[in-house]
Amino acid sequence: MAGTVIGAGLNIEGDITSDEEVVVQGNLRGKLTTSDAVSIGPGSVVQADVAGQSVSIAGQVIGDVTAPERVDIQAGGRLVGDVKAARFTIADGASFKGAVDMEV
Amino acid sequence: MSQSSVIGPGTTVHGNVSGEGSLEIFGRVEGSVSMTGQVSLSGSAQVLGDVSGTTISVHGTVQGDLSGTEAVLLERGARVVGDLSAPRIGVANGALLRGTVRTEGETSLGVVKRPTATAFKPHAFVAKPVAKVEPKLAPPAPAPPPPPPPPRTDSNAAVAAAEPNVAVAAAVRAKEPERRPPPPVLPSLGKGVKATKKKGRDE
Numbered sequence: 666m667a668g669t670v671i672g673a674g675l676n677i678e679g680d681i682t683s684d685e686e687v688v689v690q691g692n693l694r695g696k697l698t699t700s701d702a703v704s705i706g707p708g709s710v711v712q713a714d715v716a717g718q719s720v721s722i723a724g725q726v727i728g729d730v731t732a733p734e735r736v737d738i739q740a741g742g743r744l745v746g747d748v749k750a751a752r753f754t755i756a757d758g759a760s761f762k763g764a765v766d767m768e769v
Numbered sequence: 770m771s772q773s774s775v776i777g778p779g780t781t782v783h784g785n786v787s788g789e790g791s792l793e794i795f796g797r798v799e800g801s802v803s804m805t806g807q808v809s810l811s812g813s814a815q816v817l818g819d820v821s822g823t824t825i826s827v828h829g830t831v832q833g834d835l836s837g838t839e840a841v842l843l844e845r846g847a848r849v850v851g852d853l854s855a856p857r858i859g860v861a862n863g864a865l866l867r868g869t870v871r872t873e874g875e876t877s878l879g880v881v882k883r884p885t886a887t888a889f890k891p892h893a894f895v896a897k898p899v900a901k902v903e904p905k906l907a908p909p910a911p912a913p914p915p916p917p918p919p920p921r922t923d924s925n926a927a928v929a930a931a932e933p934n935v936a937v938a939a940a941v942r943a944k945e946p947e948r949r950p951p952p953p954v955l956p957s958l959g960k961g962v963k964a965t966k967k968k969g970r971d972e
Binding site: 669670671672675677678679682683684685686690691692695699 | 773779785786790
């Protein structure tokens with residue numbers, strides 16, 4: 666089970682700092698930083714810079730996403746912002762607007 | 770749509786948390802927490818800010834006010850610096866608390882108070898009629914003897930007749946203070962002063 670779950674219906678305005686997996690299904694406005702995986706579920710709205718070991722996006726994100734490992738935008742996911750990651754995938758049906766830096 | 774949320778032990782939130790559903794906090798929150806459901810703070814939880822919800826149960830540390838629409842429960846190991854307000858409040862043995870406690874929505878107390886207030890007035894109303902009906906008091910309780918006096922001697926009858934009167938007189942004396950109007954307010958002026966003032970007005 667994930668360490669931290671921001672459930673649907675929950676609103677956080679502020680910064681989240683963590684060293685465990687974070688699952689977002691609600692709304693977040695601010696900043697999200699963790700040293701573990703980040704999962705942004707469908708239906709969630711994140712207006713924040715997101716940093717994690719790996720980031721999976723199935724909801725809506727407005728902000729820059731940074732991950733040493735990988736960033737995945739799932740089908741139905743939407744990202745407006747820059748991505749900085751070693752690996753990066755955009756699934757069919759996802760939308761993305763921004764720059765990509767794969768640290769070549 | 771409401772769903773349970775968790776702030777894990779390794780997570781710190783700088784900012785306000787609000788929303789629907791229940792929330793479990795194992796980590797640290799520096800900001801206010803406002804939920805429409807239950808809020809549960811585990812032993813490792815630290816909250817610097819106000820917490821509100823339906824039922825708030827605390828095992829951890831809170832520096833801020835706790836207000837629950839149903840209950841606030843401080844369990845063993847809880848450390849709270851702040852005020853508590855809820856219809857139901859529980860503080861377990863081993864919980865530390867510094868602040869004021871207010872149980873709001875005291876419906877039971879309100880229900881108890883009203884009947885006593887209405888019960889008092891009828892008594893006052895009953896007392897006055899009894900005092901006014903004095904003349905007719907003779908027939909009531911001890912009076913019945915007059916019609917069937919034959920068995921008794923004349924002296925007994927006289928005593929019986931006299932006793933009600935004495936009792937009535939005592940009752941009248943006892944009740945007089947109630948009927949008396951409040952004592953007149955006398956001016957603190959001397960005789961001469963008052964007279965001269967009136968004269969002065971007339972002139």
